[in-house]
Every structure is written in C-alpha cells, then in structure tokens.
Amino acid sequence: MINPITPDSQTDERKLQISWFSRWLNQLGIYVLLLFLLAAGVLISSKFASPNNLLNIMRNITLLGIVSTGVAFITYSRHYLDISIPSIMAFSGLAAISAQSYGIAACLCCGFMAGLTIGLINGYAVGYWRVNPIIWTLAMLFMLDGFLRWAYSGQQIYPDKDTSAGAFFLNLSQIEILGFFPLATLLLLIIIAIGHWLMKHTLFGRQVQLVGSSYEAARLSGVPVKRIVMLTFVLSAFTTSFAGLILTSMNMQGTFETGLGYEFNAITAVVLGGVNLTGGRGSILGMFGGVLVIGVLLNLMTLAGLDSFTQMMVKGIVFITVVSLTTWFARKSGRIDV
C-alpha cells in the first residue's frame, strides 16, 4: 500500500521514536521475557538458581543453539528454513563414523563434507534456480532420508572405541573445559559470537539483510543475490552438520533417525528470538535469547512437575503469544506494512 507522504515533520519524529522502541522490542524484547522466566524460576524452586541447574540449561540448549544460528541466516535472507536439517544431521554423523578407520581428520572431514554437500545442493537450487526453499528442502529431506535408510540398510553403526578416531569421536561430546564447562557449549558461545559479527559487522551480513528486505532491490544494486542465498544455506548446513556430529557422538551410534524434529525446533527458536520470517530483521543475539527462553521454559516446567503433554501445550501457547505480541507492536508502529 502506498503511504501518503506527510510534510508534517513532527509526526515523522514521533514515528522514528516509536520505530526505535519497536526495533528494540522486536530484537531484544525476548530478554524481557527471559528475565521474567528467571524470576518465576526463582519463585517456583529454590534449586532453580543453583549454578548446577543453570549450567544444565546451558548444556541442554547447546545443540539447538548451534543449529538455530545457521537457520537464522536463512530466515534473515527471507528463505524460511532448511527442512532437510534432520537428514543433514544424520548424514554427517553416519559419514563421520563410516570414515573412522582412516583417522580423526578424515572422520571429521567426511562428516562436514557430507553436510556441506547437501547444503551446497540446497543452496544452489534455491539460490540459482529460485526454487521455493520449503518445498525443495522437503524434497531433499525425503530423498536423503530414503538414501540413508537404503545405504545403511536400516541399521545403526557404532563408533569403534579401539580405533583412535572412534575414541576421539566418542569423546567429542564429553570434553569439559576446566573440568566443568562442556566444550560443545563453549563452541556454541563462539559460534554465536562469530554469527553475530558475521550478521551485523560484515559486508556479507549486510548483503544478506538487503536480500532479506528486498530481493529485487538487492539485485538491482549489484548484490550477488544468488551467491548470497546459496551461502546462507551452506552456512546453515555447516552449523547443522556440526550439531549432527556432536549429537552422534553423544548418542554413541549413527542412525538415520538422528536429529528428528530439529528443523521445527530451530525455526521456533529463531522466530521467538525476533528474526522475522519476512526477512531482514532480527539478530543473532535475539535468536540466542529465543533459544535461552525455550531452554529455561522447559527446565522450569520440569521443575514445576508439569507432565509432558501439558509442557507441549504451554510451549506452543508461549510461542504464539510472544510472536503475536511482537508482530502486533511492530505493526502498530508501522514497521511492517501489510
């Protein structure tokens, strides 16, 4: 819709203020909810604020956080998400274990290469051929899932403790820095930091934002749109296969079932964290807030003794409410034009 241009400068300023507020609310407002949940946690259980419990929450959100960081870039570029995430996770884990007899380097290399290949195919199809991302990655999920079942004839494979690579691989999820802080969680924090820097402080991040805000405008102003879109999918596949490797190492077995449900959990966290599906809005820090909220909420509900089914409903209701509220505020302040 065409907005009538008003010469009145006062209204403009007011609009700018609200817009600043709403941007803040949209991007970091999730931390308000987080604070609220933390306060509720302290009230509900005296054990909530213990360092052990807080560390547990961090441990539990590690994999979701890693996957979500990659997905956030896809969402930021207005390409929704990569639905083939579960099969990428399974594939990278299976590939890594398959290569364990050739050493640690080959093992990790194979794992990442498997994931990145799929990311590259997804990115190429979506970026260069302009295929709808949801549908294409859904097709990829079907094909890859079928392929993995066929290739491993429906069986699990195990890392072998006796080979050095197998032992290292099993240890991957167990290493703890200073005896208490898990390596994977530390890596999550590093990935978040890099992701934030990449999204907000590099040319690449800016270009992704422009692509997300307006694909045509980005194209016309000389942004290599196709390459940018492809890169977001490759980036997402990278973090996904990383999470896949850690999950496989933790499970001590590779199966085609690894990673089920991560695609929707990740997009939930991303959107909750203020990275809009309309593209070009949000930040990695906000997304991290979304991941934290999910982690704290689940922990809180377990501490409060809610049963699994109620937990599910509460999670859904919180999700819808938060997203509705942010959308409502953003629209009231004129940031989303519908």
Next chain:
Amino acid sequence: MFSNLSSKGIHHFLSENRIYFLLLVVFSIMAMAAPHFLSLHNQTTILKGMSLSMPAAIGFTLVMICGQLDLSIGTNLTLGGMLTIGLQPILGWPASISIAILCGSLIGLINGFLVAKIKVDSFIATLGMMIITQGLIYTYSHGGTLSVESFTLGTWMETPLLSVFPPRVLITIGLVICFEFLLIYTRIGRGFYLIGGNRHTAWNAGLPVDQYIISAFTLSGALASLGGALFSIGLNSAMPTMGNNSLMEVVAAVIIGGTAMTGGQGGVLKSMIALLTLTILYNGLECIGSGWETRKMASGFVLACVVLYDAFSSAQQKKVRGRRHELIEEIDMDHINQTGRETDMTNKETNIALTAIAVVGCVSIVAIFAMFFMSMQSKSQMALVSSDAIQKAQASTPALNPVDLLSLAQQQDEQIAQLKPKDGQPLILPPSTKAIPQRPDDPAALPEDDALHWYDMEYSGWGVTKINQPVSPADGPSGKNVIYLRAVDHPYHTGMMKGMNKIAQVYGINVKYKTANNDINIQNQQVDQVINERPDMVIVSPVDAKACVPLFRKLNQAGIPVIAINLLPDPEAHKYILAWTGPDDWRQFRLLTHEFAKRMNYEGGYCIIQHFPGCSPFFSRTWSVVSELKKIAPKMKLLAMQTTDLESEKTKDVVSGWITRFGDELKGISSADDSGAQVGINEAIKNAGREDIIRVAAGNSKVGMDFIKEGRLHAITYQSPEADGAIPMKLAADWFYGKPIDPIRYLPIAIITSDNVDQYLPAQW
C-alpha cells in the same frame, strides 16, 4: 481454440495440465512393471489410501491459493478422528462427528484470526497451533489409542459400492467436486484466487480480504478434521499419531498438483489428481516389492522434479513478462528471416518432437487399456489353469505322503537348532508359560497402579474363541509365499527380518516385506494389497494394538492365515489370527522391577522415562513397574514420569531437571529404552555427579550392554530381535506341515546384569 495452437500454446497446455500427464505416466509405468497392480481390488485400495489426506488437502489448497500455509492440518486430522471415536459412546455418531468438525473449525478460526488480524506469518501461527493441538490430543487420549465396539458403520464405510468406490471415497470425491465448483464457477471462489494473486488489488476491488482468509483457514480446519473422522470411523479407532505423515504428504501433493506457494494458482481437482498420483506411485512400488526407503526417495525425486520444472517455467515466463506478444512475434519473424533456414529447421524439429510425443502418448494409452483387458482375461484363465494344475498335481504326485513330510520336517528342525544369532543364544527360544489370573469384572474401574487395571492389555488373547480360521493345507512350507508387514523401519525390526529370513531359507519359503513406518493408514493399505496378492500366509507386526483389529478382520474374511508378532494386539484381534508371538513386556518388566527394587534396598524415590505415547510399551513399561513396586516395595515412591520420545537430548533435559528438583530423594530411574533415552539419562547423571542412582532399562542394544559393562546401567531386559522374527516363521512352517501351533507364544523372560552380560555379547543391534 485449437486453430491457433502454436508450439507455445502446446507448451502452455502441457504445463497447465502436467499433472494429468504425470498421472498417466506413473499409472502406465506401474501397470507395466508391477504385478497385481491392475486388479479392481487394488484400484479401491489406492482410492482408499488417498482419501485419508484428501479432505485435508482440499483445505490446504484453499489456504495456499490465498497465499498462506497451514501446518496444523496433520494434528487437526488426528483431533477430528480422536474426538469422533472418543465421543461416540456418549453421544452417538452424528453428534460426535459434528463436534469433531466444530473443534477442527475452531482451531482453523484461531489460525485465521492470528494470520488475518494479528498478521502473524501463517507458517509460524499454524506451527504454534500444531504444537498446541498435539498436546491437546495427547492429553485427551492419555497417550493411548481410542476405539469403539460396533463395526457396522465402519464396515459400511469401507465396503465398495459399484465394485470400486467405498462411501468414504465417494464422500471425499464429492467434497472435491463441490470445492472445485466453488473455486472455479462462483464469485466467492474467484475471490480466493484474487486475494492470493494480489492482496492489495483484491482489497481495492472491495473484497473483504480478512474474512476470506479467516474462512479459508476455518474450512481447512473443518475439512482436515472431517478427513480424520471419516478415516477413524472406517478403522473403528483413532491413534494419537495417525495424522503425523499427512502434513508432508499433503504439502508434496498440493505442490505437485500445481498450486503455487505464492498463491493465486492451482485447484482442488489438481491436488486430488496429484495425491492420487503419489498414492499410485507408492502402491505400485509396493506391488513391485520395494521398501520404505525407495518410496521415500521416489516421492522426493518426483517433488524435486516438479519444483525444478516450476522454477524453470517461471524463469521462462519472466523473460517475456511485460512485453507485447505481437512485437515478440515480429522479432521472431525477423529473426527467422535473418538467420534463414537453420532456425526454421529447429522450429520444425521441435514441432516434430512434440507431435512424436503426442503420438507416443496416445499409442501408450491405447496400449495400456488393451493390456489391462488382456491381463484381466489372462488372469481369469490363469486362475483356472492353476487350480487345474494344482488338482492334477495333487492327484498325480503321491510324493506328498505324510511320512516323507514328517522326516523332512525333522531334518529341518535339526538344521534350525544349529542356527544362532550374533549373540550366540539359540535362535528359536523355548516358549515360556504364564499364569493367567481371573479377569476382574471391570478392569477400568481399578486404579491405574493396580496390575489388574491393565488386564486386557497384558493378558490379551486368553479365553478368546477364534473364528473362521483357515485350515492348514498340510503339504509342507516349501515354495510357500509369505508376506511380512513390518510396523517400522528400525534397527530392532531389521534384526527381526534377519531372523525371519534365516528360518525361511531353511524351509524354502519366499518372504516379501512391506514397511508401514508406524502409520496405520499405510498399514491399512498394505493389508488391502496383501488381500489382492493372496499369499499363503501373512505375518504382521501391528502398528497399533487397537487399530489393527479391523485389519485382521479383513484378512480373516479374505481367508488368509495371519500370525501377529511383536506387539500384543487387543483381545478382539485374537479372534481373527492363528497365533501371536512376541516378548512378554509386562512380565519382563516385572522381573526387571524386582532387580530394580533389590538394588535400591526396597526404598527411596524413583522416576520413569516412558516410551512414545500411542504405543503399547508406553503403558507396559510404565505401569508394570509402578504396580509391581507398590506390591513388593511399598516404601518406594514414584516421583515423576515423562515421555521424551526416546531422544537423548530431551531425556537429558528432563532427567537433569529431575535431579535438580528431587535432589537426594531420587534414587533410581527406570527407562523404556537402553539406547537413546539411556544415553540422555547417563549424561545427566554424569553432569550432576550422581553415579549412585540405580538405573534399569528395556534392552538390549549394544549401547545398553556397553553401559552395563561400564557399570553405568544396572540391569536390562533380554529381548532378542532375531528370535522375535524367527519364531513366527517357524510357527508358519509348522502350520504348513499341519502341526498344531500355540495360539499365544511368549518369548522367555530374562534380564542382563553385569554378571551375565558376556553371554549376550556381541550385541545383535
């Protein structure tokens, strides 16, 4: 219209109607390649298979024409089925169906309100509603399957009228026609397209855009729940997971049918044809005998091809967008004139190619019909010939005398006794006997922690009178065809296949298998296919204990002998089957519970990690522990129980929460699984430094046994997958020899602790 049908026109015509061509191609390939595919009965199977998701697909198409998405159709479908079945005993069919549809519409209404008024992206709004609805469904059904007693309406729904169309299918097709008419020929219908094409234009043209979008979502919710209701009536039961596969299937079908995600394009009829095409593809692949993985790959491949083609043609369209056709034509003319014959030739060549394709298409259509009729004729002749041949063979070969058969059976028994799975235990484990208590008058009235509350689940099959059982041919198992319907593609079930194949080889039995991926709709179709193929025996591992009853009933009525395995079905189901064999989950867990209590010194608090909701172990591996501990260790206290879908991540999350919440009060954890879930439990325990917690689990995978060796798991149950698969095949062979077989055969119970773990290594899976 056809007078100016240029090559571009043909191209347009092809791409507009590509789905019909796709249907034709898939159908003809399957008709040529797949045995048993062309029978009338199989056509009914295909139509029935399509009709579960079809109403949901109509709604989804409507929503997508408006340019939105509805991810909640899968759970809406389940909700519809659940409410219909759950309320029927109280309210009767009409009221329960109406309430189910109303609830579906209500969820659709909320979706529509969120999307149209609050302006939440439809992907997100419906994703949230999907999670909430799934929680509601589980809460309503307590994670179990609901069923009703009376078969009358269900049977009517499934019996074909006019020899092909059951009422369930007719209703679905009627709905499709109504909505196609609405969309194409009414002003309201055209409004949906206008909104999807350009929302602002529609608004400017005076259409109530929000109302349209809300009504699209409401209709989608109502239709999805209607689809679930119809399906569950046909099945007499509703599972809390029955719509799980529908979402992805519907999305794929609607896209293949040519409805664009950007909105404003497509149609209900095309979606139906696409869903039909996919169902034919699956059905044909199963007739050929390929597994779940091929099916998955094939559907992904078709979907990928279609979206690539879409992307290609929209790129082609963009090239000429906004240009004036007459000018383009002029340029083309100039181009031809300048470059001369060469372009002319290529044009001619494309024309020739198109004509050739059209001719081949026509010829193949005629050929298929000819083949269809010929195969029908030859089949009836074949049937005559084969029955003649059998009679002759029986009359002429006295080699089939009983004494020879017996000695052959003995030889084979000796051969089988030599066979061993990887862990060195016997392949055919001895049967184990079980004391059957008196059934209480009303088990449901007893409290849940009383073992007899679960009487019908645990002691299912005892005291049931079998009806209409086929008589053994008593001519030996050699050359017999057996079809095995697997519940799911899982390493344990892969182990079962292995055991089954070993026995089948000894007896010379041909085994074919089909996998249902835990989807009752798929297993239902597979049963129909089996009836069509008419094997000598069917071995079924049911997807669900209650929902399998009508499936067994169908097989029984078709006169095919059935052996059920692994999952113990409802008492009603035992009427229709020869025998059941599988693990005695309840008693296994009681034995495990004794070990659990002993190790905990009969005191302290404990928690339970449950199996997937909606399956039998969800109950057996929870309540046998609770009821037994109440009896033998009244001092032990149940602190909490939760299902984590057996995923390590979720389990770790839950267990670390428990450790924080209960602290030292928590002394033991019983788990429904010793691989994924146990990994999560052990991780949480390690992180909390609580290695003193006693852990027991259902076994026995490699991961679990490794834990036992490390001392991080104290006891697991012994459940041999190869024996679980081998025993039913042995029973089948015995039946073919005419020997009597036990109607119920439990696998022996045993537990594995650090004392005896070495006997069971290396692990089978």
